[in-house]
Amino acid sequence: MSDREKPIGVAVLGLGNVGSEVVRIIGESAADLAARIGAPLELRGIGVRRVADDRGVPVELLTDDIAALVARDDVDIVVELMGPVKPARKAILAALEGGKSVVTANKALMAQSTGELAQAAEAARADLYFEAAVAGAIPVIRPLTQSLAGDTVLRVAGIVNGTTNYILSAMNDSGASYDSALADATDLGYAEADPTADVEGYDAAAKAAILASIAFHTRVTADDVYREGITKVTAADFESARALGCNIKLLAICERLTNDEDKQRVSARVYPALVPNEHPLASVNGAFNAVVVEAEAAGRLMFYGQGAGGAPTASAVMGDLVMAARNRVQGGRGPRESKYAKLPIAPIGFIPTRYYVSMNVADRPGVLSTVSAEFGKRDVSIAEVRQEGMVDGEGQRCGARIVVVTHRATDAALSETVEALADLDVVQTVNSVLRLEGTTE
């Protein structure tokens, strides 16, 4: 047996949705994988919490001693698919320190400990791949780090969380309230029992941090990402959005901002936004994900596909595993962390956006002009206003709703305006404040 054919030993940590699919593909596609890598992959063991003989894999492969599995001499690559950040971090650091390459789908970890892990990989001259951490099966990390390596990325905007996109799509399709759409999503398995990480935007923020880091060659962590969830989006917002020719989507946005003195900063943010129907992200529905990348030379690119699920996520993991294995066989390494640009992170107040503000107001003359004046005072120019009478349960008029859409202004000026509106006597409540995406006026 020539040196080239020496098998590559693999440890898979986790046998859940993703791990079980990865183990299946390693077994079923063994011959193809060996041909593509130049050496066979050999599965040395699978790390789990519960070792038992009812798990669809030979029980001898299972172990709950993650440290021992990772430390084995015959393990060349560790594939981490457990989830919880603490044990994952420990296992990955141990693997890298032992000179093993690592493939992970762990966005929470990658958005938090990226520097530490990248340094460990660097010190060991080992690979650290994480394509599956953002947008499941959709190649996004590799296009950004490699295909666009010679271009200048200006902006990344994506629907990167399937659970919230499922909920928002249901609200748009059926007029359902947030609570009932969430309940349906939970029943159907699209939302977890504790949906906080998804609906509050933490998952999307982790992905935004990863995308911003690689797009702008700057270390961005989840804590740097401005974040609003979808829990306050109402059926009435969808009605107003429809009237404005828009849909509402939870977006992860990463942007390169250049000021008058040519100084650059980076913004990373997650919030529900009104997206015009003609924008390519407006029609990405259900559990699908899509990422739009704008680069100086390439223009606008879009990547679309399944952003989650065991098999799609396993596809991305397997791509990374084959790359890491090829590097072991042929020599060479995958891309490393690039943070040379070290751009400062701009606070949300500086970001120019457009706003949509919905408020209930007293139903009497002059209200609209009082409301408009608050925008004018702060140099926020109004693009569109809609005023509708509201009726109570008995069909009696009981006030009016005003919806204002602004032109582009800084987030700070817009939030000040909203605060002032809330203080006005004629404004009963400010129902919703959402930003607009994809229009530049």
Next chain:
Amino acid sequence: MSDREKPIGVAVLGLGNVGSEVVRIIGESAADLAARIGAPLELRGIGVRRVADDRGVPVELLTDDIAALVARDDVDIVVELMGPVKPARKAILAALEGGKSVVTANKALMAQSTGELAQAAEAARADLYFEAAVAGAIPVIRPLTQSLAGDTVLRVAGIVNGTTNYILSAMNDSGASYDSALADATDLGYAEADPTADVEGYDAAAKAAILASIAFHTRVTADDVYREGITKVTAADFESARALGCNIKLLAICERLTNDEDKQRVSARVYPALVPNEHPLASVNGAFNAVVVEAEAAGRLMFYGQGAGGAPTASAVMGDLVMAARNRVQGGRGPRESKYAKLPIAPIGFIPTRYYVSMNVADRPGVLSTVSAEFGKRDVSIAEVRQEGMVDGEGQRCGARIVVVTHRATDAALSETVEALADLDVVQTVNSVLRLEGTTE
């Protein structure tokens, strides 16, 4: 100066649409590129036919002696952006034989001499990158060779030629004839003076060959690709397509076919097809390109963006150049040709498709049943029939048009049926025969 910072010498062959953008980016983004690569890129020379001082670059950089430029000791990477196959092949072979890495956008060459070039790269242990050869700025080659390296690609279907998509989009939007849409496209610079390579599908066929090769790990050349152009598509076809809820697009399709005995074959083909409006490719308009990839684990992915133009294509070239340069600095190599699967290529006759047939018939009773019988005789089942009376210049009835849409049958059975139809007395002419995409009935 440490070894790491030794500059990487680059020769760019061609200073046309793409070459001039590549030269511009190498100059303008020098600092960023050096940081990403770990060493500066240095432009050693630019190969052209016409050396002159009015070309926007220092004339000392220009040379018409391609062989001498490629042979220079201080050139590490050759970027081929000339176009004509013969000189490009010669220059690339010389570069590879000299141990230099090569980046090219030359689809015609890559669809023809891929084996020879891959062998030369292999022998020299040098890189051969060609992302820009398919779909311009859109990352397609890298996702297929790397991101999906651990998955099984089942099908690739794409709009990969901007000129024909521009013409077909114009025909769809305005009801224009093919000739007038082509004339407009030529005036606006979307079509070349001699549009043959585009409108007859040669360009798309070259891209289909490249896509099929990498998707199925099998060497496929342009000659293996079944090819029909768009010159026979009529305004009446667009009318019928609209009535059927479809658009018409020139598609490049690469498919893995598995027969009852589990034997696999590969199909690569280019033809204008009816695409249902709800299919993601139906709304890709103008000069845009899009590629839909279906893989076993990943499911359906779509990649969308600008498929041509100097700057977008340069973006893809620059990504490859940075990768090739990084490999020089860090050691290691990019992906090599993978043809281990060596799947046989299926002739078009074996391919199951759906057909759309439009014919002019005598306007008398019984014609529809005569026509239908020809389909039935060959076991081709009919999904939908439309019959319309036709009127002449004076508003007199002058015959009828029958449009038949079939269920899935082999291409052989369908073409036999069409031949038989043409021989029928009641059929005056068979106007159009197009295939249907994206429906499985």
